Amino acid sequence: MASQLPPPVPVTRPHASKGAGLSLDSVGRQYGDRWILRNLDLEIEPGSFVSFLGPSGVGKSTLLRIIAGLEQPSTGSVTLHGSGPGPATARMMFQEDRLLPWRSVEDNVRLGVNGRRHEARSLLRAVGLDGRGSAWPTELSGGQKQRVALARALLHHPELLLLDEPFGALDAITRIRMQQLVERLWLDQPRTVLLVTHDVEEALVLSDRVLVLAAGSVGRDLRVGLPRGERRGHPRLVAWKEEILQDLLEPASAGTEAA
Numbered sequence: 320m321a322s323q324l325p326p327p328v329p330v331t332r333p334h335a336s337k338g339a340g341l342s343l344d345s346v347g348r349q350y351g352d353r354w355i356l357r358n359l360d361l362e363i364e365p366g367s368f369v370s371f372l373g374p375s376g377v378g379k380s381t382l383l384r385i386i387a388g389l390e391q392p393s394t395g396s397v398t399l400h401g402s403g404p405g406p407a408t409a410r411m412m413f414q415e416d417r418l419l420p421w422r423s424v425e426d427n428v429r430l431g432v433n434g435r436r437h438e439a440r441s442l443l444r445a446v447g448l449d450g451r452g453s454a455w456p457t458e459l460s461g462g463q464k465q466r467v468a469l470a471r472a473l474l475h476h477p478e479l480l481l482l483d484e485p486f487g488a489l490d491a492i493t494r495i496r497m498q499q500l501v502e503r504l505w506l507d508q509p510r511t512v513l514l515v516t517h518d519v520e521e522a523l524v525l526s527d528r529v530l531v532l533a534a535g536s537v538g539r540d541l542r543v544g545l546p547r548g549e550r551r552g553h554p555r556l557v558a559w560k561e562e563i564l565q566d567l568l569e570p571a572s573a574g575t576e577a578a
């Protein structure tokens with residue numbers, strides 16, 4: 320059964336930024352004798368939406384796993400600055416939905432959590448899957464499964480949401496709907512979002528800041544100051560897209576830019 324997302328809302332930033340800030344200090348990662356990441360220094364502002372682009376194999380997923388604490392850096396350190404007294408919470412979402420086929424949709428959302436059925440249902444409503452809690456994952460489309468995975472991540476109220484190519488396997492229209500959903504949820508609930516993607520336009524449409532990785536480090540650091548909702552097809556965005564595509568074709572020539 321197809322489910323409809325609520326219509327997209329106008330997109331301006333309605334609230335002061337919250338969420339986890341992030342500091343990377345000389346982060347490096349070595350596999351065998353190959354250095355994938357080298358001396359990476361980075362500050363990410365709390366509440367910002369930041370995308371990572373870069374050629375295949377440059378280390379985007381590795382960086383996200385290090386930030387998530389799923390992998391240790393070979394050198395340097397990552398510090399998460401939460402907004403409360405406890406440690407900042409982070410959740411990661413992947414290209415594959417990682418749902419358990421023997422659990423209902425609602426029980427997948429509540430994976431590893433006792434109770435909180437009401438909250439799981441309201442999150443399913445928020446992602447456009449109202450009333451589908453008792454369905455099995457096999458009854459859902461690819462986009463719907465990714466929305467369940469998103470609801471599952473959000474149930475933990477992460478101050479930092481890490482998205483590793485979450486829309487990579489979706490068709491073009493479903494992908495745009497997922498982008499709108501993620502943007503709307505981010506606007507509604509302040510948190511820091513880091514997105515790894517191969518889609519330059521997706522990065523430019525969604526992000527406050529786009530970081531292009533090249534040769535194990537940050538090659539381009541671009542602040543996208545264009546108003547949200549006016550970005551698709553904007554001449555400035557189209558020009559950036561071309562420049563970034565050039566970076567990706569010729570990684571060594573990438574420069575650093577703040578706009």
Ligand SMILES: Nc1ncnc2c1ncn2[C@@H]1O[C@H](COP(=O)(O)OP(=O)(O)OP(=O)(O)O)[C@@H](O)[C@H]1O
Nearest residue numbers: 350351355373374375376377378379380381382517
């Ligand atoms: N556990 C590992 N052991 C050895 N090498 C690894 C390991 N994980 C990743 N690598 C290597 O590190 C490099 C970076 O991998 P990573 O998946 O981070 O790149 P990526 O930029 O996300 O690539 P893609 O865009 O293709 O997903 C690759 O050359 C990969 O083969």
